[in-house]
Amino acid sequence: MNKLALLLLLAALALLPALVGEYYVNLGSQILIAVIFAASLNLLVGYAGLTSLGHAAYLGLSAYIAGWLALRMGMSHAFAAPITLLATTAIGGVFGWIALRASGLSFLMLTLALSQVVWGLAYRWTSVTNGDNGLSGLTRPAPFGIDLENSNAYYWFVLLITVAVMGVIGRLVHSPFGASLRGTKDQARRMSSMGYNVWGIRWCAFVGASFLGAVAGLLYVYFHKYVHPSVLSVTSSAEVLLSVIAGGAGTLAGPAVGAVLVVLLKNYASGYIERWNMLLGAVFVFIVLVMPHGIVPGVRGLLTRGKEGKR
Amino acid sequence: MQFWLTQTFNSLALGGLLLLLSSGFALIFGLMRIANLTHGALFMIGAYVAASAARAGWGFAAAVVLAALATALLGGLIERLILRRLTGNAQAQVLATLGLSFIAADMCLVLWGGDPIPIAPPGWLAGPVDWFGFSFPSYRIAVIGVSVVAAALLYVLMERTRLGARIRAGVDDMPMARAVGIRASALFTSVFCLGALLAGLGGAVGGPMLSAYPGLDADMLPLALIVVILGGVGSLMGTFLASFIIGFLYTFGTALVPDLAYVILFLPMIVVLAFRPSGLMGGARA
Numbered sequence: 131m132n133k134l135a136l137l138l139l140l141a142a143l144a145l146l147p148a149l150v151g152e153y154y155v156n157l158g159s160q161i162l163i164a165v166i167f168a169a170s171l172n173l174l175v176g177y178a179g180l181t182s183l184g185h186a187a188y189l190g191l192s193a194y195i196a197g198w199l200a201l202r203m204g205m206s207h208a209f210a211a212p213i214t215l216l217a218t219t220a221i222g223g224v225f226g227w228i229a230l231r232a233s234g235l236s237f238l239m240l241t242l243a244l245s246q247v248v249w250g251l252a253y254r255w256t257s258v259t260n261g262d263n264g265l266s267g268l269t270r271p272a273p274f275g276i277d278l279e280n281s282n283a284y285y286w287f288v289l290l291i292t293v294a295v296m297g298v299i300g301r302l303v304h305s306p307f308g309a310s311l312r313g314t315k316d317q318a319r320r321m322s323s324m325g326y327n328v329w330g331i332r333w334c335a336f337v338g339a340s341f342l343g344a345v346a347g348l349l350y351v352y353f354h355k356y357v358h359p360s361v362l363s364v365t366s367s368a369e370v371l372l373s374v375i376a377g378g379a380g381t382l383a384g385p386a387v388g389a390v391l392v393v394l395l396k397n398y399a400s401g402y403i404e405r406w407n408m409l410l411g412a413v414f415v416f417i418v419l420v421m422p423h424g425i426v427p428g429v430r431g432l433l434t435r436g437k438e439g440k441r
Numbered sequence: 442m443q444f445w446l447t448q449t450f451n452s453l454a455l456g457g458l459l460l461l462l463s464s465g466f467a468l469i470f471g472l473m474r475i476a477n478l479t480h481g482a483l484f485m486i487g488a489y490v491a492a493s494a495a496r497a498g499w500g501f502a503a504a505v506v507l508a509a510l511a512t513a514l515l516g517g518l519i520e521r522l523i524l525r526r527l528t529g530n531a532q533a534q535v536l537a538t539l540g541l542s543f544i545a546a547d548m549c550l551v552l553w554g555g556d557p558i559p560i561a562p563p564g565w566l567a568g569p570v571d572w573f574g575f576s577f578p579s580y581r582i583a584v585i586g587v588s589v590v591a592a593a594l595l596y597v598l599m600e601r602t603r604l605g606a607r608i609r610a611g612v613d614d615m616p617m618a619r620a621v622g623i624r625a626s627a628l629f630t631s632v633f634c635l636g637a638l639l640a641g642l643g644g645a646v647g648g649p650m651l652s653a654y655p656g657l658d659a660d661m662l663p664l665a666l667i668v669v670i671l672g673g674v675g676s677l678m679g680t681f682l683a684s685f686i687i688g689f690l691y692t693f694g695t696a697l698v699p700d701l702a703y704v705i706l707f708l709p710m711i712v713v714l715a716f717r718p719s720g721l722m723g724g725a726r727a
């Protein structure tokens with residue numbers, strides 16, 4: 131592809147802290163975390179064709195587990211981080227097994243129900259989650275002596291992981307596994323008759339998506355040093371799903387573009403109006419009605435054909 | 442003993458509310474293959490409308506009827522104005538209902554504020570009644586009665602009327618139903634109205650138990666989803682049965698192990714999905 135453009139983009143992103151103030155650097159970190167999160171969901175929605183409405187569960191679980199390990203177990207970051215990722219991914223494996231008992235809209239309903247169960251637990255299981263007060267008093271790690279409490283250092287740390295995650299996803303979807311994953315989306319029955327284990331492929335995608343969601347959750351909890359049950363709400367699952375669909379599911383760049391837009395919209399709009407949920411809902415309906423394939427495929431269609439693709 | 446008795450009636454009453462909520466959801470899902478995510482919001486709107494009507498001096502029964510009709514109208518509008526434009530794309534329809542549910546929840550917050558609004562039950566059902574030395578919650582008993590009557594009417598509607606026959610035909614094979622002259626358009630709208638009406642009725646009748654508060658929609662929708670998955674997607678009898686199972690589990694779970702009530706809810710769902718993925722009474726199609 132346009133390697134030069136990609137390099138320029140990366141250079142611009144890396145130089146961001148030199149150009150703008152701390153507020154925007156922190157906003158940049160939040161956007162990058164949202165990009166990772168959206169990319170992880172895109173694995174399911176875009177490539178496997180499985181619309182999950184409960185993806186906040188993995189970000190939230192990871193954030194809560196990391197917080198709990200640090201606060202209640204007094205564990206250091208070096209141990210807590212891998213355990214968090216492992217535990218969240220394992221829960222993702224179980225949830226995936228449950229949700230993939232069904233397909234289509236039942237899958238969507240199951241993912242929503244499962245994430246609501248986790249959300250309910252975060253609110254009610256106060257002895258572990260501290261309920262509505264959330265877990266606070268967390269810290270950021272300091273790998274190799276680099277103090278990530280510094281906003282710029284944290285931004286570069288998140289950028290590094292974002293690049294790694296996007297690279298892994300890019301490789302994955304162009305690998306044989308990625309091809310078979312898209313096969314299960316478009317022609318599940320044919321894939322099955324060709325000897326592919328459709329269920330297994332989908333489950334692997336689900337586990338992969340929950341692992342990357344856990345990565346986003348870890349970065350999230352490091353950034354905010356606080357976690358509240360609202361991170362598990364339907365609203366946050368809907369935000370990330372909107373990012374994927376608005377940007378363009380099944381493209382690498384789409385969910386990233388969508389995540390940038392959703393975070394910016396949330397940050398700026400909530401400065402002027404307090405009705406973020408209404409705006410989120412309205413954008414959702416608008417996107418579904420007007421731009422069902424998302425922004426990136428839409429713009430790409432405009433560029434290649436000079437007019438909008440088929441309606 | 443009094444504890445178990447009270448909790449049993451609480452369970453049955455919650456089961457009754459879930460029955461109203463979930464049978465509407467199941468009806469819409471069965472015919473139109475849409476998971477209507479506004480269903481929790483419609484339930485909440487039913488509760489709010491009933492609360493406002495009661496405050497404005499309406500009688501309780503009249504307030505309930507008004508709430509049910511208002512949500513039915515709203516359901517019809519959603520189907521006609523939004524979902525109709527997305528015919529044939531079930532996923533887009535579901536996402537549209539998700540967006541609408543956010544808008545509706547926020548509208549309720551604007552219109553009715555953030556404080557819970559209690560709804561007083563009608564005077565003659567306000568207090569408990571004493572029989573055989575135990576006190577029985579009279580309003581809970583009335584809720585159970587209403588939901589059982591509604592379930593019976595729904596059953597008769599589905600099995601014994603022309604509209605029910607058309608709906609069943611549509612659920613079985615929509616193209617064939619169309620070919621024999623059933624108007625799908627009118628059928629979809631009436632089913633959506635009926636489903637919304639049941640949700641609104643549930644919210645209004647449940648008002649004195651739950652009161653109307655922001656977040657009621659998010660509390661009820663997952664329960665409806667769990668009921669429908671447990672009962673078998675598209676099976677009315679399965680939905681009836683699962684409503685009461687979940688009513689019992691949730692009530693007793695909350696009373697006995699409040700921290701983990703949510704996990705207990707989800708256990709029967711896992712067991713059913715493991716052994717009968719199509720639900721307790723689900724057919725082959727799901």
